[in-house]
Amino acid sequence: MEIRVDHLTRVEGHGNVLANIEGGKVQKAIFEVVEAMRFFEGFLRGRSHEEVAHIASRICGICAMSHSSCSVQATENALGIEISDQTRMMRRLIMDAEMISSHALHVYFLVAPDLLGEKSVIPLVEKAPDTVKLAFRVKITAYDLAEVLVGRHTHPVSVLPGGYTSMPDRTALAQMKDRFIAMREDMKVTTDLLKTLELPAFERETEYVAIQRPDYYTFYEGDIVSTDGGRVSADNYLEALNEFVVPHSTAKHSRWNRDAYMVGALARVNNNWKQLHPEAQRVMDELGFKPPVYNTFMNNVAQFIEIVHALEDAIELMEKMLAQGLKDEEIPPITKHGQGVGVVEAPRGLLVHDYTYDENAKLVKANCIIPTNQNYANMDRDLEALAAQITDKPQDEIELGLSMMVRAYDPCISCSVH
Amino acid sequence: MVSKPRVAFFDFACCEGCQLTVLSIGEPLIDVLKHVDIVTWREAMSEQSDEFDIAIIEGALNRDADIPRLKKIREKAKIVVALGTCAALGGPHVSANRFTKPELLKHVYGDNAEQFMESEAGEIRPISAVIDVDVPIYGCPINANEFVSVLKHLLLGRPYRVPNEAVCYECKLNGYECVFDKGMICLGPVTRCGCGAICTSRGHRCFGCRGLVDDPNINAARDVLEEHGYTVEEIIGMFQIYSQQAPKVKELAEATAESGKKKGSEPWRFGSTT
Helix, strand or coil, rough: CEEEEEECCECCCCCEEEEEECCCCEEEEEEEEEECCCCHHHHCCCCEHHHHHHHHHHHHHCCHHHHHHHHHHHHHHHHCCCCCCCHHHHHHHHHHHHHHHHHHHHHHHHHHHHHHCCEEEEEEHHCCCCCHHHHHHHHHHHHCCCHHHCCCCCCCCEECEEEEEEEEHHHHHHHHHHHHHHHHHHHHHHHHHHHHCCCCCCCCCCCCEEEEECEEEEECCCCCCCCCEEEEEEHHHHHHEEEEECEEEEHHHCEECCCECCCCCCHHHHHHHHHHHHHHHHHHCCCCCCCCCHHHHHHHHHHHHHHHHHHHHHHHHHHHHHCCCCCCCCCCCCCCCCCEEEEEEEECCCEEEEECCCCCCEEEEEEEHHHHHHHHHHHHHHHHHHHHHHCCCCCHHHHHHHHHHHHCCCHHHHHCCC | CCCCCCEEEECEECCCHHHHHCCCHHHHHHHCCCCEEEEEECCCCCCCCCCCEEEEEEEEECCCHHHHHHHHHHEEEEEEEECCHHCCCCHHHHHHHHCHHHHHHHHHHHHHHHHHCCCCCCEEEHHHHHHCEEEECCCCCCHHHHHHHHHHHHHHHCCCCCCCCCCHHHHCCCCCCCHHHHCCCCCCCCCCCCCCCHHHCCCCCHHHHCCCCEEEEEEHHHHHHHHCCCCCHHHHHHHCCCCCCCCCHHHHHCCCCCCCCCCHHHHCCCCCCC
């Protein structure tokens, strides 16, 4: 039996699910990436340091703020620019906003239709109007926070290496804090909804990779760690993330301790769940999520747990910033030139930007490692394992099952073929 | 009853941020969508149809292999909307054309570059280089309000007037401080508005993401630049971030090269490029 789903829907970018099942045996099950290349690493060369984040943000429309934050972090490390505590708080808050908006898009708009037996969110506008309104509210509240902080979610406006061209308006930020507090009710409703949904049964233990800090659950800065053991500092990312090229993909694949590893919400929760906000841990218990979890479909539940965490973390950060007052700060000076690495946790997982600048602060070399690329090898292993589990099902059910597996990863395909 | 216009979304090489901007409109979008049938939207729904009236296309054409798909969409559609700067002008990756495709492939894929040489061949260009576009919506990303406005015009059968004033116009209307006065170089004097001067509203400069206005007042722009010590070449270098393909930018570059009007090279400063 030949399975072929061309240009899989409800994912970002272009890819095909291919499988071949003969006599109850899986001959092949892969995700083929056919996205056109854009060559960001090629054309970032020659650009000045204050243009680089502006351009790099355009690698991805969904995780624009992750790319922008990772980009300025790499540039700051390369040029020896020391950021202030206020700038660091802004970066953490921006990552929280992006985590909520991106996970909400995936959980409510792209995955929920599968679980509710629909082909898109559009029929749900009539059938479950309150849920659709809730979904828009969560997503747009997070977008609005991004707008208050940096002008726009896609693509941020006021970001510079070293700081910001302008700081958020205090009244607007205070209003955002109140709207975030009001969103707690939406979290309760979603938790109850999730308890009624059944995710496909599947289990395959693999290696989970994320960044980690000693002091808090991090989306911005940290060491790279693995559930297989191993810790490397961001500068030494090449020791952990080995990229390689395969024939069926215009996007590169990665491996570390084994033939494949996973990044993203499930990988972060499996590595760092003890640092989650108490409210997120409570929701985790309520949903019966006991880390480490080896069901890839549970990545979507992990995303929701992270929405709860990011919401609480954002409220605390906003309270702190409002109490301290928002100060317009000078952009700190460039003190050196050379190579610098930035690491963040984008919604879909570990993201690395590695830049080298010359003495005129012009970029001479760029390497960007995208979360979705790191997941492709693991995705192929999961597709094989899932296909083997459902070989006796009718073709359309196998197609749906394999498509749902790819969607569970929330792949960002055009990002991966930057 | 008159049937609703059928709308289809398509994407080529881009970050898909413009489609996402459409999704982020929320309730005003739901209101407009009541008057159309969305028949294809791969990013949001699983149903697909080859029968549509309005094709909304995001992204640039990054390889020849995608030309047949693009032409097929044009044949089927009554109206083609270019959604965002990638589709309308080429977008940021168009600046990769400073290098050749084989060089870029070798740079990114090293020894494995050979396997992609054939499938990825072709210049990076806006969709308008290959098919006729009826309405361009500029911006990186698009302005959500402009998208709703374009859709309303199409539904009412009225022509949409693409904004054709410079960003300076919107910037001044809003009373923002002039970027040049702050010691930065800005593309506002020659860039098409419609964005509400969002970048200068946040204290940044205009990066020219909506491309040049139809008839840029180059002499006035040159005066502003000279007053602040910049050259037209510097502005064209900055324009290459978004619209190297825009014929006007090319013409300007050539005209400036011919006039030989060039100032001495400057040390690095905020906003300068290669």
